[in-house]
Amino acid sequence: MSDKNKNEPHEREEYMRESTDNLDRPPERKEGLEEPKVKEMNKIKIGVVIFVVIVLIILVLGISFDLFGLMD
Secondary structure (H helix, E strand, O other): OHHHHHHHHHHHHHHHHHHHHHHHOOOOOOOOOOOOOOOOOHHHHHHHHHHHHHHHHHHHHHHHOOOOOOOO
């Protein structure tokens, strides 16, 4: 019994040292909510802009040359 009591403070100090050492390192596996990984859609955005510009050009040319029969 006396050996156990002598070793207990030493074991307690060692345990506390190990637990405080682990606080400095981030956990290997994150717990809780994480931000979702989102891919950038640059190619799609550029394609949409080009499509809108082309449609606007067709509308302006169609109205100016009276292709839709609006100016009678």
